[in-house]
Amino acid sequence: MLAGHHLLSLVIWVPILSGVLVLATGSDRQAVLARILALFGALAGLFVAWPLYTQFNVQTADMQFTEFSSWIPALNINYHLGVDGISMPLMLLNSFTTVLVVIAGWRVIQNKVSQYMAAFLIMSGLINGMFAALDAMLFYVFFEAMLIPLFLVIGVWGGPRRVYAAIKFFLYTLLGSLLMLVAFIYLFFQCNGSFEILDFQALPLSLPVQILLFIAFFMAFAVKVPMWPVHTWLPDAHVEAPTGGSVVLAAITLKIGAYGFLRFNLPIVPDASHYMAGFIITLSLIAVVYIGLVALVQSDMKKLIAYSSISHMGFATLGIFLFNTLGMEGALVQMVSHGFVSAAMFLSVGVMYDRLHSRQISDYGGLAKVMPVFAAFFMLFSMANVGLPGTSGFVGEFMVIMAAMKVNFWYAFLAAITLILGAAYTLWMYKRVVFGDVVRDEVAKLRDLVPREFFMLAVLAVLVLGMGLYPLPLTEIMHSSVNNLLAHVAQSKLP
Amino acid sequence: MNFSVRDLMPMLPEIFLLAATCFILIFDLFLSDRRRHVTYLLTLAALLGCGWLSFATMTGSTVTYTMHGMFVDDLLSGTLKLMLYVTVAAVLVYSRQYLHKRGMFRGEFFALLLFATLGMMVMISASSFLTLYMGLELLSLSLYALVAMQRDSALAAEASMKYFILGALASGMLLYGMSMIYGATGTLDITQIGLLLQAGVGNSTVLAFGLVFIVAGIAFKLGVAPFHMWVPDVYQGAPTAVTLFIGTATKLAAFAFVIRLLAQGLVALAGDWQQMLVILSVLSMAIGNITAIAQTNLKRMLAYSTIAHMGFLLLGILAASIDGYSSAMFYVVAYVITGLGSFGMIMLLSRRGFEADKLEDLKGLNQRNPWYAFLMLLLMFSLAGIPPTIGFYAKLAVLQAVVNAGYTWLAVVAVMFSLIGAFYYLRIVKLMYFEAPVDTHDIRPALDMRVLMGVNGLAVLALGILPQALMSVCLYAVEQSL
Numbered sequence: 001m002l003a004g005h006h007l008l009s010l011v012i013w014v015p016i017l018s019g020v021l022v023l024a025t026g027s028d029r030q031a032v033l034a035r036i037l038a039l040f041g042a043l044a045g046l047f048v049a050w051p052l053y054t055q056f057n058v059q060t061a062d063m064q065f066t067e068f069s070s071w072i073p074a075l076n077i078n079y080h081l082g083v084d085g086i087s088m089p090l091m092l093l094n095s096f097t098t099v100l101v102v103i104a105g106w107r108v109i110q111n112k113v114s115q116y117m118a119a120f121l122i123m124s125g126l127i128n129g130m131f132a133a134l135d136a137m138l139f140y141v142f143f144e145a146m147l148i149p150l151f152l153v154i155g156v157w158g159g160p161r162r163v164y165a166a167i168k169f170f171l172y173t174l175l176g177s178l179l180m181l182v183a184f185i186y187l188f189f190q191c192n193g194s195f196e197i198l199d200f201q202a203l204p205l206s207l208p209v210q211i212l213l214f215i216a217f218f219m220a221f222a223v224k225v226p227m228w229p230v231h232t233w234l235p236d237a238h239v240e241a242p243t244g245g246s247v248v249l250a251a252i253t254l255k256i257g258a259y260g261f262l263r264f265n266l267p268i269v270p271d272a273s274h275y276m277a278g279f280i281i282t283l284s285l286i287a288v289v290y291i292g293l294v295a296l297v298q299s300d301m302k303k304l305i306a307y308s309s310i311s312h313m314g315f316a317t318l319g320i321f322l323f324n325t326l327g328m329e330g331a332l333v334q335m336v337s338h339g340f341v342s343a344a345m346f347l348s349v350g351v352m353y354d355r356l357h358s359r360q361i362s363d364y365g366g367l368a369k370v371m372p373v374f375a376a377f378f379m380l381f382s383m384a385n386v387g388l389p390g391t392s393g394f395v396g397e398f399m400v401i402m403a404a405m406k407v408n409f410w411y412a413f414l415a416a417i418t419l420i421l422g423a424a425y426t427l428w429m430y431k432r433v434v435f436g437d438v439v440r441d442e443v444a445k446l447r448d449l450v451p452r453e454f455f456m457l458a459v460l461a462v463l464v465l466g467m468g469l470y471p472l473p474l475t476e477i478m479h480s481s482v483n484n485l486l487a488h489v490a491q492s493k494l495p
Numbered sequence: 496m497n498f499s500v501r502d503l504m505p506m507l508p509e510i511f512l513l514a515a516t517c518f519i520l521i522f523d524l525f526l527s528d529r530r531r532h533v534t535y536l537l538t539l540a541a542l543l544g545c546g547w548l549s550f551a552t553m554t555g556s557t558v559t560y561t562m563h564g565m566f567v568d569d570l571l572s573g574t575l576k577l578m579l580y581v582t583v584a585a586v587l588v589y590s591r592q593y594l595h596k597r598g599m600f601r602g603e604f605f606a607l608l609l610f611a612t613l614g615m616m617v618m619i620s621a622s623s624f625l626t627l628y629m630g631l632e633l634l635s636l637s638l639y640a641l642v643a644m645q646r647d648s649a650l651a652a653e654a655s656m657k658y659f660i661l662g663a664l665a666s667g668m669l670l671y672g673m674s675m676i677y678g679a680t681g682t683l684d685i686t687q688i689g690l691l692l693q694a695g696v697g698n699s700t701v702l703a704f705g706l707v708f709i710v711a712g713i714a715f716k717l718g719v720a721p722f723h724m725w726v727p728d729v730y731q732g733a734p735t736a737v738t739l740f741i742g743t744a745t746k747l748a749a750f751a752f753v754i755r756l757l758a759q760g761l762v763a764l765a766g767d768w769q770q771m772l773v774i775l776s777v778l779s780m781a782i783g784n785i786t787a788i789a790q791t792n793l794k795r796m797l798a799y800s801t802i803a804h805m806g807f808l809l810l811g812i813l814a815a816s817i818d819g820y821s822s823a824m825f826y827v828v829a830y831v832i833t834g835l836g837s838f839g840m841i842m843l844l845s846r847r848g849f850e851a852d853k854l855e856d857l858k859g860l861n862q863r864n865p866w867y868a869f870l871m872l873l874l875m876f877s878l879a880g881i882p883p884t885i886g887f888y889a890k891l892a893v894l895q896a897v898v899n900a901g902y903t904w905l906a907v908v909a910v911m912f913s914l915i916g917a918f919y920y921l922r923i924v925k926l927m928y929f930e931a932p933v934d935t936h937d938i939r940p941a942l943d944m945r946v947l948m949g950v951n952g953l954a955v956l957a958l959g960i961l962p963q964a965l966m967s968v969c970l971y972a973v974e975q976s977l
Binding site for chain 2 (some may be wrong): 075112167175181358
């Protein structure tokens, strides 16, 4: 194997270095070169990430592909990498999304192409690093560094209120993560000078301390998920970001929050997690139901999908804090599925936006007549967003609702409401955009998908259907890690 | 009282610099304006000579006292001096073009700069209150003159006046405090004082009184709230070349000043000064970060940012441990590197008759020149403390020391204020990247400046990715000297 023992390093650094290379192409006169290099970089990133899947050992819950070398001995920070069944699928999702983003921005981005492409490639590498980090400070470095390219992407290539959205996004996420930094430093001393996440997980802590730590972690990750009521940055950022930015935000960065819960909150402070579970579940259900209602009244398609993302991520957090295998696996499946579905939805809106430069539902109508192929794809993705059986959206939601039913009937009842709400807002939007008569002349002149767009939506369609019909490869990967995590969480860490 | 030439060996760099400065001062008189660059090169050569001497006489772990214990040569002084030379040399390179275009490329500038440097070297190596004060005054007097160098600028005159009066007041306070400590212990020697106080000598009321005045003096010189009033005016009013010098090089000396006084002399009173530093530090972070938001002048904004950073620096000191001091040293070095770049960028963007010192002058820099915008982006994120830049590790090391000292709440307060601070650094990035340029002049700096700027900006990133070497230098220097 070409990668040897440095597979994870490759997965992190190949995109980052290709990003730097793309950046070096400089001005827009070399835009074509920048695009081609970026595509190669993204494909190379996916290529080096693929062995993570093929060589993954599904039998064990241990960290795999581990790498360890000393980084900053003065502070005992190590370059320690490894993946388990929870982080590996997310890394693949991330590497895959990067390819899509590069393709999606191929024609649309004409201004500072090299910077745009480089930002996404570098961000992709940083996110991979974050998922792979087993050293808390290494995690933190990637976690924060990732904000810089995303901040620039929203602010430079975004819509009219991009500046507000970018700064809000940055400060919101920084607020949470700074408290987490203090929590890490505190744990460092409790662990006798170690930043190893696995050492943190083994450390006994009293309940009041656990609760404070839980709050610090919660602040960092709840903002990322985002959970109600700290979700307000998301609609702004989503709406103003360019299509690629929205895709990465929805498909990847939202998963970081949920991943953080799984990697930090649950195993490091299990007693506090149980103690606070009711609170988190309440917030999740509010997100699922209330945000679903908010989505119903949106007139801007991107905003609608953004709210729908918050609502769907509510499922993920709900599943995580039910503390049973079904719920947690459901949450993970939901996360991956949402990665595909939300990416597809945002790309579809991007396809429309590139043609008409409007995101308002009311500006469309009758697309089925002028763009039939697109309408068919959009239909499929809308159904997946609703959670129709046979699509990937169904699997995760169904698992979480079943798991909720085991715990409390009302949880399941409220969570199930979202299936109705989701159907309502998604299909209503679909109806208004795609069906009906062509009212506006501009719409009548629209052209159907070009091959580039067709390719990108077709790949996603295959994945959405594939996951919906046969989710076993995914759940199989997660199974050992999830069971191990649950066993760990079930044990009290009180001294 | 035996005296041998060998006693002078530890202060060889100072002696050399004094001689070199006097030589440059006189030699410059015989140069025509066209030949002024010879002075500039001689100044750099003098710094290089100092660097060689300091490096050659570096003693490792032995601490050498000379002049009857008034002057100390230890690893901390050696390391700080070497950093000082590099900083001053960088200041010179950054300022060359700027001074030329403003008619300030004159012998006095270089002589004053070298005298100020000498003052700082004396401060760094001081082992007696008297030496410390002497170095401080040599530095301050040179700075007052430097700030007023631009004779036709009313702002500069005002800044210089304000600096002088407040500086004199601070010196007075410091002296008053020192005299009280002297009264209580009967000696001016810092090491002696340390030992005597450990042994419990001295009336505690007098000591506490003296300590308050000394801490107030330190606070004045560092520019931390509530003694920060001079900082914004001086930073804004002084020619940017001088602001660059005040904003970077003097911070190294100020660090040594604090270490010599608090960590070496008055360490037995740590319980008292820790409380005072907590207040100073929280106030500075609050005032610095919040007031900076309202600024429209870049130099003034960076001045408030300095106040906040010095507050953060005090956090490391107040941990009162080897880790704390070394983290503070790392912090100050990180700040100096970043500050050099930030003020350097203002000079790089300035031209004849135009100061690029307003925030809007940075608008659209990414379109005018993506490379400089990227460097400034790194510098700003470093000031904000976002990884992977050096500023993050500086903050991390200090926070770690603070938490270890049992002040977890203080760490939480500190990170909350850095969140507020992040806003105005982000605003700069926003101006550079998200807005269209108003100023469309070409940016054509000289080659030396271009190279230095690139090295400086990338150092912020490189030292952020691999901070270990610098961190261990700081740790080792502090460990061997205290």
